[in-house]
Amino acid sequence: MMHPLSFRHSSLLTRACSNGRTLSTLPASTSLSRLPPTHSPTVSKLAFFNSVTGDSSKIPSYRVLDVFGVPIEGAKVPEISKQFAWRLYEHMQLLPTLDDILCSGQRQGRIPFYATSYGEEATVIGSAAALADDDEVLSQYRETGVLLWRGFTLDSIMAQVFGNHEDSGKGRQIAVHYGSKQHHFHTISSPLATQISQAAGVGFALRRDPARRSKNVACAFFGEGAASEGDFHAGLLLAATLPSPTLFLARNNGFAISTPNSQQFYGDGISARGPGYGVDTVRVDGNDVLAVMNAVKEARRRCLEGGRAVLVEMMTYRVGHHSTSDDSYVYRERQEVEDKTKNDNPITRFRLFMESRGWWNQTDEDELAFRLRRDVIKAFKRAETVKKPDLKDMFTDVYVEEPWNIKEQREELMALLKKYGQVWEPWQNELRTLKNGGKPVN
Amino acid sequence: MLARRLRSKFPALSRRWQTTASTTAIEPPPAGGHSSSVASSQLFRITRESALRTPGISWQDEESDRNIIGGRETRKMNLYQAVRDALSIALSKDDTAVIFGEDIAFGGVFRCTMGLAEEFGRERVFNTPLTEQGIAGFGIGLASMGHTAIAEIQFADYIFPAFDQLVNEAAKFRYRSGGHFSIGGLTVRTPTMAVGHGGLYHSQSPEGFFMGASGLKVVIPRSPIQCKGLLLSAIRDPNPVIFMEPKILYRSAVEQVPIDDFSLPLSRAEILIPGSDLTLLTWGTPIYHCESALRLLNSPPPSLAPLIPPSLRNAKVELIDLRTILPWDVETVVESVRRTKRLVIVHEAGMTGGVGGEIAAEVGKRAFLRLEAPVRRITGWDVPAGLQFEKFNMPDAVRILDGIMETLSY
Secondary structure, three states: OOOOOOEEEEHHHHHHOOOOOHHHHOOOOOOHHHEEOOEEEEOOOOOOOOHHHHOOOOOOOOEEEEEEEEOOOOOOOOOHHHHHHHHHHHHHHOOOOHHHHHHHHHHHOOOOOOOOOOOOHHHHHHHHHHHHOOOEOOOOOHHHHHHHHHOOOOHHHHHHHHOOOOOOOOOOOOOOOOOOOOOOOOOOOOOOOOHHHHHHHHHHHHHHHHOOOOOEEEEEEOOHHHOOOOHHHHHHHHHHOOOEEEEEEEEEEEEOOOOEEHOOOOOOOOOOHHHHHEEEEEEEEOOHHHHHHHHHHHHHHHHHOOOEEEEEEEEOOOOOOOOOOHHHOOHHHOHHHHHHHHHHHHHHHHHHHHHHHOOOOOHHHHHHHHHHHHHHHHHHHHHOOEEEEEHHHOOOOOOOOOHHHHHHHHHHHHHHOOOOOOOOHHHHHHOOEEOOOOOOOO | HHHHHHHHHHHHHHHHHHHHHOOOOOOOOOOOOOHHHOOOOOOOOOOOHHHHHOOOOOEEOOOOOOOOOOOOOOOEHHHHHHHHHHHHHHHOOOOEEEEEEEOOOOOOOOOOOHHHHHHHOOOOEEEEOHHHHHHHHHHHHHHOOOOOOEOOOOHHOOHHHHHHHHHHHHHHHHOOOOOOOOOOOEEEEEEEEOOOHHHOOOOOOOHHHHHOOOOOOOOOOOOOHHHHHHHHHHOOOOOEEEEEEEEHHHHOOOOEEEEEEEEEOOOOEEEEEEOOOOOEOOOOOOOHHHHHHHHHHHHOOOOOHHOOOOHOOOOEEEEEEOOOHHHHEEEEHHHEEEHHHEEEEEEEEOOOOOHHHHHHHHHHHHHHOOOOOOOEEEEEOOOOOOHHHHHHHOOOOHHHHHHHHHHOOH
């Protein structure tokens, strides 16, 4: 049994008044004074409301461990084995190890682009651990940890980042735009929030499929910035109303590129919006991996049981830059980042917890660091030698069948390559990097 | 002298020096390297004299009937600095002008708005929440009240959530109200076209999608001087304008740009290189690939010489920059094609539904009997812009060269 999480329902709104007087203390109305279409009671006092909590306080964040890894008063620590704790911790360290190497790989010009997950390890690994491996995940671009948890190999990661011919996406997208049918991880796209409304549809498919109904949920991840897009409204609304078993996991990491929360919204974060759609909502300390796991587990249970949207807002901090195309010290103080990393570190917090249980020591730490780094570097170096995809993959998968215009364009390029590909050096050089390079595209 | 008088009249212009000057310091090269066509182009006006003689410049001084260029100053600027310069002038001279969009305040992801929030304040240069439909709607509302609303969509690939507002509202605003309501003060700026490593969602050229939205204007500059003059015209044009800036040119296109307030005309194409044997029409980044193609044609390197018939090497190709895509300058294009009798159109966007089709149809109608070859379109393929295939997707100098030769020998 878990410590009760405070999920907010829409009924709270009817108890919130700006003058403190609650509507529920009024005498019961007769059916004649209930107004359609919502059949809400009528009152004579004109009172505006603007609070989800009922007393204008901020929605609280659910937490299990404090920043030192010590369970807070009243917390119910989930019963996990040492083995499971190791699995959580290892993945929370694998993420930044991967980020370190790929980030410096970009700075060295070996890959053109990358986006890190620094600071959000607990948010991503904790949620991943709470989902079923075959729950359908639609992510934004900072949830690589979910894929890692599900067993997506380092070689697959590198193939996509390098865009070589081993990439299941055929080198078509920029780095970190992973996809894996096998891991129920829908291919990422750059436009923000498009996945949120799509998730409502994915959920509906699960509901309609007798084999998966009441077994799986659809799960959309997004940042607090993406939640400003119209697709957020559409996704929540549809999954709440139709309804469909869709989990909405918002990573509130403080920034959308340079835009801080104060310029992104005026209300109380993303959680405050949930009751607007009538969905169960919880806010959680995103840097506490056990709290995230507990919260998402319960959210998933409610989602399956009710067949309806559930919203979880995970409060965390984007330690890294938005991407390798960004220098965040232009718009925030380096000191702020260093302080956060030191004072509220999700990885440190969980390590201290494990140490307090006697599950971890410095030797384990050193061995893990060595092994992870070795494995990532090995995969990186190997992927660098693999050629880019076959040029024919520029033209495939647009439609299932090939219409006349694409056929003719493919043939036109083939003719051009035949004519110039052996004599024009820039083309020669480029063709050499491609699988089957230099040979005509057939 | 004139510039100094202007600066004392408009102290804000002096301050503009400071915000833009600090960033003309040595810049690291862009991540993908400079495009070789851009790097070797002769089309940039890199001297003060040539910059001040840019054809079509209209100085926006108080005494605008005088075309004095003596005493005017220029400064070395790249494309994003030219954008910033234009925006600074717009805000200095028009109290209703505001600039808004995602990440605008700290300077923008391409530095186009650097220093402007500091100079004009956060009331006039500000971040919006992350919502393109909201940005467009907000801008339309603001402009409907007679204000000058300069919106930024962070990448042209993300303009689609704003499409409903732009096509259904902005384009039809004046028409549907019988001319009583209008939003001429709306300008939407957005980075466009391929950048070398952008993939599907940082490389698109969506100008074709807007061709059906009568009521909108679409403008695409090729260089810093063009950008500043066309942007100022766009901002001041009494119709809503979408201004698409080729992002690969932000750092790599550098010119001496006149520091004064000037405009360049909308809906007027520009003949960059006069010719008589074929008209080569394009806009934005492909201008420079076209220039390279002409160089390859006229003096081919040994590797290509066997493939370029000597009879074609003396061909004089007329290179035209369309500049305004909608409404486009049919007169200049058709006049040129009547002389040369052959037309090749180049654009990065895919063939189907691209602007080239519209132009080809109209030229075919007006110059049918003059044409000695079908209008040829050299474009991106009808596929999304896959990252690893970009070099063979976007038209480059050799593809353009081949298309020119094919059309010349039809």
